[in-house]
Amino acid sequence: xxxxxxxxxxxxxxxxxxxxxxxxxxxxxxxxxxxxxxxxxxxxxxxxxxxxxxxxxxxxxxxxxxxxxxxxxxxxxxxxxxxxxxxxxxxxxxxxxxxxxxxxxxxxxxxxxxxxxxxxxxxxxxxxxxxxxxxxxxxxxxxxxxxxxxxxxxxxxxxxxxxxxxxxxxxxxxxxxxxxxxxxxxxxxxxxxxxxxxxxxxxxxxxxxxxxxxxxxxxxxxxxxxxxxxxxxxxxxxxxxxxxxxxxxxxxxxxxxxxxxxxxxxxxxxxxxxxxxxxxxxx
Numbered sequence: 001x002x003x004x005x006x007x008x009x010x011x012x013x014x015x016x017x018x019x020x021x022x023x024x025x026x027x028x029x030x031x032x033x034x035x036x037x038x039x040x041x042x043x044x045x046x047x048x049x050x051x052x053x054x055x056x057x058x059x060x061x062x063x064x065x066x067x068x069x070x071x072x073x074x075x076x077x078x079x080x081x082x083x084x085x086x087x088x089x090x091x092x093x094x095x096x097x098x099x100x101x102x103x104x105x106x107x108x109x110x111x112x113x114x115x116x117x118x119x120x121x122x123x124x125x126x127x128x129x130x131x132x133x134x135x136x137x138x139x140x141x142x143x144x145x146x147x148x149x150x151x152x153x154x155x156x157x158x159x160x161x162x163x164x165x166x167x168x169x170x171x172x173x174x175x176x177x178x179x180x181x182x183x184x185x186x187x188x189x190x191x192x193x194x195x196x197x198x199x200x201x202x203x204x205x206x207x208x209x210x211x212x213x214x215x216x217x218x219x220x221x222x223x224x225x226x227x228x229x230x231x232x233x234x235x236x237x238x239x240x241x242x243x244x245x246x247x248x249x250x251x252x253x254x255x256x257x258x259x260x261x262x263x264x265x266x267x268x269x270x271x272x273x274x275x276x277x278x279x280x281x282x283x
Contacts, residue, residue: 001041004036004281005056007076009042009063009138010049011129012122016191029254030062033189036272042158042279050075058279060084060233064253065126066091069138071174080245081282086230087252093215095229097238109172110154111191112161114145117251120166121146142166148204170248172242174203181205186218186236187267188226190225190281193218194267194273219245232278233271 002095008014015026024033034044045054050071059079068088076082092097093115100106114120123142130137143166150172151157161167175182183205186195195218198210222238222245227249237249 001043002057002278003055004034004042004057005054005079006030006044006046006084007050007059007061007063007072008048008070009065009069009126011126011133011138012048012064014046014048014062025027028064028224028257029187029235029256030060032256034271035277036268037105037155037275040276048237053078056080058083058282061088062253065113065139066120075113078245081278083232083278084230084234084252087232087234087250088173088230089258090117090229090250090252091251092170093165095250096168096170096248098173099168100171101152101169102159104154106154106171108153110151110157111170112149112151112171113156113164113170115168116142116145117249119146119256120144150203155174171241171246173239173246174176174205175239175241180211183239184216184240184241185250186222186238187271188231188235188274189233189271190278192270192277194270207233221245222247232276243248 006014014028015024015031038044056079059076059082060081061068061072061082061084076085089161092113094106116123120142121144123139124144127139129144136229145167146283157169160170176246177199180201181203182197182199184195184197187193195216196213197216198205198213200206200209200211202209202283203254222236235251236247238247
């Protein structure tokens with residue numbers, strides 16, 4: 001049995017207690033996999049910050065921020081093996097295959113997004129908690145950009161958008177369907193995975209407006225990209241465009257989709273098997 005350490009930011013709340021029975025809960029998908037691993041006999045310790053020096057066989061770098069601060073990366077290097085140690089920058093400017101510049105020849109629709117994960121909400125939360133504690137902001141200047149702006153063409157994008165490091169402009173390329181649009185979501189941990197194609201009546205496909213979904217294979221080029229980006233565990237959002245996979249978003253701290261809880265829970269044991277595979281390989 002392995003000793004597992006979960007490295008979180010000191011101002012992040014990986015888990016909490018809720019309800020009259022004070023049951024433990026978490027907004028993160030990893031929580032459910034860890035609960036399954038504990039049922040199998042492994043021990044789990046959640047570390048807040050970088051001060052603790054516990055004995056552990058394997059760690060997970062689970063700092064909920066687009067770019068993991070250097071001190072957490074160095075801390076993670078002190079463990080015998082750490083998942084996602086290579087996946088420390090998931091900014092869309094770095095990982096998205098749809099990002100384009102103002103002089104690109106693309107003539108279709110475009111979309112403006114935050115380069116930060118989840119609109120910059122994690123950074124804003126950590127900054128706010130740091131200020132409350134009388135500490136410096138870990139991500140100074142980070143701002144929430146919680147709206148997607150779709151434009152008919154690049155010519156409609158204000159010039160100042162291209163000058164902002166916190167924003168990106170992407171080709172807007174949802175997969176068209178007779179009854180809507182599709183996007184694909186690949187969850188993985190080690191060698192275990194689940195990849196599904198979700199169809200929505202909305203061109204911006206989200207889990208809560210899915211009208212149907214189906215299992216689909218993972219394209220080889222996406223597997224190669226996962227290796228290149230250093231992901232052991234996480235979620236990739238992508239579409240198929242002109243016969244090839246285009247990665248739109250990569251998340252190293254995927255959340256629990258409560259409106260899809262039964263669907264997500266069905267795969268927890270499978271992903272926990274993948275985690276155990278990594279334990280056997282590295283611990």
